[in-house]
Amino acid sequence: MTSAPQSLPRTGEPAGADSAPAGPRRRRTLSPAWTALAPITVIIVLFFVIPIGGMVATSFLVPGSEPGTKGFGFGNYAALGSGSRSMALGNSLLLSFTAATVAAVFGGVCAWAISTVKSKIVDSITAVISSVLANDGGVPLAFSFIVAVGNTGYFIALITAVDSTFTLYSVKGLILMYQYFLIPTMILLTLPSFVALRQQWREANTSLGGTGLTFWRRVGLPVITPALLGAWLLMFGSAFGTHASAAVLIGTGGFPLIPLEIAGQLAGSAATGGEGVAMALGVTTGAIAVIVLIAFNALTKRSAKWLNT
Numbered sequence: 001m002t003s004a005p006q007s008l009p010r011t012g013e014p015a016g017a018d019s020a021p022a023g024p025r026r027r028r029t030l031s032p033a034w035t036a037l038a039p040i041t042v043i044i045v046l047f048f049v050i051p052i053g054g055m056v057a058t059s060f061l062v063p064g065s066e067p068g069t070k071g072f073g074f075g076n077y078a079a080l081g082s083g084s085r086s087m088a089l090g091n092s093l094l095l096s097f098t099a100a101t102v103a104a105v106f107g108g109v110c111a112w113a114i115s116t117v118k119s120k121i122v123d124s125i126t127a128v129i130s131s132v133l134a135n136d137g138g139v140p141l142a143f144s145f146i147v148a149v150g151n152t153g154y155f156i157a158l159i160t161a162v163d164s165t166f167t168l169y170s171v172k173g174l175i176l177m178y179q180y181f182l183i184p185t186m187i188l189l190t191l192p193s194f195v196a197l198r199q200q201w202r203e204a205n206t207s208l209g210g211t212g213l214t215f216w217r218r219v220g221l222p223v224i225t226p227a228l229l230g231a232w233l234l235m236f237g238s239a240f241g242t243h244a245s246a247a248v249l250i251g252t253g254g255f256p257l258i259p260l261e262i263a264g265q266l267a268g269s270a271a272t273g274g275e276g277v278a279m280a281l282g283v284t285t286g287a288i289a290v291i292v293l294i295a296f297n298a299l300t301k302r303s304a305k306w307l308n309t
Helices: 032-059 075-081 083-115 120-134 138-148 154-162 171-196 199-207 212-240 244-250 258-267 275-307
Strands: 061-063 070-072
Touching (some): 083 120, 083 258, 120 171, 138 244, 171 212, 258 275
Antiparallel strands (some): 061 070
């Protein structure tokens, strides 16, 4: 007598499901990484999300029809196009463009020269010095330049021998002072790209009868240009947002700039109601910073396609 064939398990049901008792479902446990992210999340919310949200909301508050009331409007942003605010925006753009361009030229040449040395000692010294100088600024930097390149001394005598109209307390002085941290920043950002240029590309250029100029015109510069432009954009944003050094060197009224204008509006907000205008200037500066960072990342990725393959 043959036994009846056992029924096969249904599709999607594991074998022995009928005989094994159904146990309790396992609960998903959070990874320790999520717990470690909790402090940084609190910091981001308290010191970035809430202040930025408050700044944006305040920038849209304009005086209402009745005294002491405020309403929603674009009056603070419309005020940016008139008076000292418009001049401050133009001055900031001009100063940032000029300072970043000068630093890109000198810093790019220095980075290329360092990349040709092929020395670990030189690379280590360059990394340490550039990292320190690139993060230097504020009141100590302005005081150092006042002492070294003030109205008297050998340095100012050398500079005035070339340009008799130069004075430290002007836009030319600001451009000179900004080079102190912009050139090291340029070296830090572009030195890896110069080092990543492959020797095989140079050898192929030479074997095909090309010169050094041919290599840079047809191979080197096209490959490294996105990295150079990205570094220039980052320096532009850094110069645009510099406040303390400019405030100490030229004050708040000598040469209007966006950071100085924000400080001036906030200082007189109780009397003039400039808080909303200051927040509008801050939102504009933040928008410029976001655009700079997005463009920098895009250009860096474009250059990395060739340098990291």
